Amino acid sequence: MSREHRALLRGTHARARLGLTITPMIDVVFQLLIYFLLTAGLIANERHLRAELPPSDDASARAAAEDPFALEREPLVIRLTRTNDRSTISLSSGLRSPRDAVELEVILRGALLDTNRPQGLFPVDHPIRLAPAPDVPWNDVVAAFNAVIAAGYRTVAFGGGA
Amino acid sequence: MPRDRRRFPAAEIEANLTPMIDVSFLLIIFFALVSQISDSERVELxxxxxxxxAAAEPEEEARFVLNAIPAQGGAIGGYALNGVIYDASPDGVARMAEAIAEGYRRNPRLAVNLRADRATRYEWVEPAMRATTTAAKVAGGGALPRLNLVVEEERTNVP
Known part of the structure; x- marks a missing residue:
């Protein structure tokens, strides 16, 4: 056997081959990347506004029965009505009517009674009732609810719209 | 001896990628199924x-997803509770309330994620909220009607 022939044999058979096929791994990584990109785009900007609804209609009556000396607090009513394709907000308790939800938040924040605002009217747990008219778009209802919570109030109920 | 080496060449070293491919297929099947479940809860609106x-990140909690399916002119075409469609009639709302009550019986700390289109009129969303309150009352056991209003947060440009 010639020298060249032996070298050829070593080159083809005798030498160990260290090979790693990474193509399937790249395939899988791309699939995962595409999946997460798509799903992240769908759900990233979804947020939750927590609303703890009153457990039942007679909750305030039961609370009054448990504590007969408790003073019934008149809720601050925020009415939303629809005129000329525009939602308008009005407030009870002599507060001025805001132009939009942003101004509603400013007014309610100014009326908040806490250690920093001793001149405020309502404590954080003062009952607030959001009363939208049936034809008000859900977007405006949610904007008003968001303004109330962002202003610092914690007890918000829905209902009693015009 | 050199003759023997030629007869029995050195073993070839290769990575066995078959298990990885198996696992990747399992991952694909898993994600395909999960995405179908998510789609059944999610109505395009x-x-x-x-x-x-006030809006917060969604929490990992036991929840029902209640969609008010949008229709023309701020109306709705019914409600979808976890993918099950209920019509917007009083009877449909009552059946939906019973389904939510069943959920409250299993878990009194259940939250209901309410998804409605921004143009939907309040008169169509209010029955869904009332159904949740009624369901908690019917279920008893200290169940509280916990409602999450699902919103989209506007991204403000920071100067």
Whole structure:
């Protein structure tokens, strides 16, 4: 056997081959990347506004029965009505009517009674009732609810719209 | 001896990729199934937009997803509770309330994620809220009607 022939044999058979096929791994990584990109785009900007609804209609009556000396607090009513394709907000308790939800938040924040605002009217747990008219778009209802919570109030109920 | 080496060449070292391919197929099947489940909870609609403040990240909790399926002119075509469609009639709302009550019986700390289109009129969303309150009352056991209003947060440009 010639020298060249032996070298050829070593080159083809005798030498160990260290090979790693990474193509399937790249395939899988791309699939995962595409999946997460798509799903992240769908759900990233979804947020939750927590609303703890009153457990039942007679909750305030039961609370009054448990504590007969408790003073019934008149809720601050925020009415939303629809005129000329525009939602308008009005407030009870002599507060001025805001132009939009942003101004509603400013007014309610100014009326908040806490250690920093001793001149405020309502404590954080003062009952607030959001009363939208049936034809008000859900977007405006949610904007008003968001303004109330962002202003610092914690007890918000829905209902009693015009 | 050199003759023997030629007869029995050195073993070839290769990575066995078959298990990885098996696992990747399992992952694909898993994600395909999970995405189908998510789609059944999600109805295509334009969520209300809020500027800032009170909206929080969704929490990992036991929840039902209640969609008000949008229709023309701010009306709805029914309600979808976890993918099950109920019509918007009083009878449909009552059946939906019973389904939510069943959920409250299993878990009194259940939350209901309410998804409605921004253009939907309040008169169509209010029955869904009332159904949740009624369901908690019917279920008893200290169940509280915990409602999450699902919104989209506006992204403000920071100067």
């Amino acid at each position: 334009s969520l209300p937009r809020v500027s800032s403040g």
